[in-house]
Amino acid sequence: MRQLRLLAAVAVVVGHGYVLNGITPAPRVGGIPLHTLGLYIFFTISGYLITSSWNRWPNIPSFVRNRALRILPALAAVVLLTVVVIGPLATDLTLREYLSTSQTWLYLSGVLLVPQYELPGVFDSHVSPAMNGSLWTLGIEACCYLATALLGIALRRFAWIGTLVLGVVAIALALQPAGSSLESLRPAGAVCSYFAIGALACHLRVDRRHFPTVLIVGLAIGWVLLGEFNAPVATTAAWLVVPATVLAIALRSRESSSGVDLSYGVYLWGYPIQQLVIQVNPDLPVTFSVALTIVFTLAVATLSWHYLEAPALGLKRSARPEPTQRLQSKSALGATTA
Template structure:
C-alpha cells in the first residue's frame, strides 16, 4: 500500500527535472524505440512505394519516421549539452567523432562492397558496376566525412522511391554533427556556463520563425520541414545543409539543450505529461504540429526518460544499439 501512494505522489507532484532525471533513466530505451520507429516508417515507402507511416493521418504534417528523428534531436540536445559542459572541447569533439565515424565507415563499406554487389547481381547489372563513375569506391569517398555527397551506387535501385538511395537514414548525421560543433563553440567560449540565455534566446528566435512559417498554412498544418526560401549552405566535411531541415532540427536540438541548462527550473509532472501527449496527438491529427506539437513532444520524452521503470533503465547502458539500428536499417531493408 505505501508504494502505491508513493507512485501517486510522484505522478501528481511537480518536481524539477534536475531532481527526477538521474543516472538511471530511459534514454537508452527511448533511443532504441525511436530507431525501431524509423524502421517501421521506412517499411511503407521502401516495401510498397507508399507514403511514410502516419503521413496521411497527419494531413502531410509529419509521419512516424519524422517524429522519431525529432525525438532523437531532442534527446541529443540534452545529452550533448550535458557532455559539452562536462568535458574539455578537444575531448568533447573526440568523443563525438568516435561515436559516429567508425560506425558510419563500417556501414558505408558494408553497403558499397557487400550489399550493392548483391543488388547489382540481382538486377543483372554487374557489368560496369565497378567502373561506374558513381561506383562503390566513389560512394565511400564521397560520404566518409558525414555529409552525404552521393546517394546512389552504380545506377542501381532506380526503382527505389528514394531515387536510387542505398541509405536514406544517414541524411540526418550532418545536421546532428553541426549541432555538435555549435555546442563545442558555445562551451569553448564559456557561453554554456556563463551565458545560457544565449541558447534560450536562439531557441526562442527559431521557435518564432517556425510559428511564422506555420501561419501560412490552413489550420497551421505546415509540414515538419516547411519551405523557408532560404539558400542552402555548403559546409566543409558536412556537405550541403538544407535550411528547410536545419530550422526545425535546430529547434528540436535546442529544446533539449534548454532542458539541460534550465533543468532546475523545469517542472515534471504526470498530469502535464498526459496533457502533452494529448496536445501532440491532437496537433498531429488536426494541425499545429510545428507550433504546439514539437514542444509537447519534447516535454513528453523528457518525462518518460525521467520516470522509466527501473528494470527498463538498463537498456542501452552497456551496449547502445540505437545508432546501429538507425544507420543499417535502410540499406538492409
C-alpha cells in the same frame, strides 16, 4: 534513455518502410510522420545528453574524440559494406561497370559526414533509388555538437542564451513557407530546433520534478487528438509537447553505463535493409515488409553494437579523467555545469 532512443529508431524504420513501399503519407502522430517524429525524439535527447557531456568535461579535444568514437566506427562500417557488399549484389550493372563508375566511390564520402545517396544501377526501379536516406541527419548532428562546444567556450555560463538564440533561428527556418529561398533548410531547421530545446533544458537544469506526470500525460493525449483534427496546429504544438514528453520519460529512466544500445545501429541500417527487402519481394504487404526489416535490422544492429560501437565506447571511457580531474574541470567552468 536507451529504450526511448531505440523506440525512436524503430519509428524511423517504420515510417521509412511505408514511404519506400510507396504508401504515403506514412503513419502520423500529432500530425507528424512517424519517421520525422523519431528524428525529433532523437535530437531532443541528443541535445540534452551532449550538453550535459560538455558541461561535465568542457575540453574540445576530448569532446571531439568522444563524439567521433560514438559516430564514426558504425557509420564507416555501413558505408563501406554498402559499397563493397550491398552495391555489387543489388546493382543492375556488371561488377566491372559498377566498380569503374566514379559514383560508386564517391559514396565513400559518407564516412566524412558528406553523404551520397545513390549507387549506380542500385534500386533504380524502386520508389526511391536512395541507398540510405537516413544519413542526411548525421552531418547536421555533428554541427549541433560543434555549436554546443563553441557556445560553451565563448559564452561559458551564459551559453544558454546562445542556445536559445540558435533555437529560435532554427524554428524560423523550419517555418519557412513553400517557395521561399530558404525552403530547402526546413528539415535541417526542424531537427536543430529540437536539439536546441534539449540543450536548453540541460542548461536550465530541468529535471523530472519539472514534469508532473498528470500534466505530461494530458498534454501528450491532447496533442495526439489535436493531430487528428488540426495537423498544422498540432505540428506547431509539438515544439512544446514532444520535448516535454521525451524529457519527462527520459529523466525518469534509470540505466547503467554498461547496457546494450541498439538505437544507432537500427537507425543506420534500417533504410538499406528495407530497400533490400523490397528488392527481394516487392509484392510483400507493407506490414510484413516493415516487420521483416525490423527483425533483420535488430540483428545487424546487435552485431554493430557488440563488435564496433561498444569497443569504441570502451576507448572513450578509458580516456576519461579521474574524478579529481573532473572536479577541477567543473570548478573552472563554474555555473555552466549541469
